[in-house]
Amino acid sequence: MPIAKTRATPYYAVIFTSIRTPGDNGYEHMADAMVEAAAKQPGFLGVESAREEIGITVSYWDSLESIAAWKNDAMHQVAQQAGRETWYASYKTRICLVERDYEFSRI
């Protein structure tokens, strides 16, 4: 997974920070499917994800409307419910306006 090549600011970010319950219980499969499905949504700009003690997934979007549409997507709703029932001990979701960005690369 590379650093997301998002467009010029402003755009939106959803920071999803989570702590998992023990065991996989189908999580990895669903997480991969959710990233794949999110990438097909209108207004999707990119995603970045890493997990150690906590997991952080940041998805980038063109508007609050696109974020709301993805939150309400039928398959995503099923995954969200399974997240609360099975996969996550706790999580926090933050909806953010990306006002400014800058980058560095050796290449």
Place this chain on the structure above:
Amino acid sequence: MPIAKTRATPYYAVIFTSIRTPGDNGYEHMADAMVEAAAKQPGFLGVESAREEIGITVSYWDSLESIAAWKNDAMHQVAQQAGRETWYASYKTRICLVERDYEFSRI
């Protein structure tokens, strides 16, 4: 590292996404020192971090002024330069206004 207990919205987030160069080269020591130093800065609200293929560190702040002050901190400037010269192949920094948040916990 728990999920950051940030205050009520609005507040700011700095999403720092990076790809490391091979080898430690003093990185872990400096990274720990930077988190410790950031936590002592005025306006610091919390930090979350995880690394797999990419590293994601999100720090939370009360204002753009606090973010600018930390960026310009003398020790942090030294670390930023070493980051560009040694530790990072590439990185992207995004300055964000957190407009809304919500959370879930089993406990």
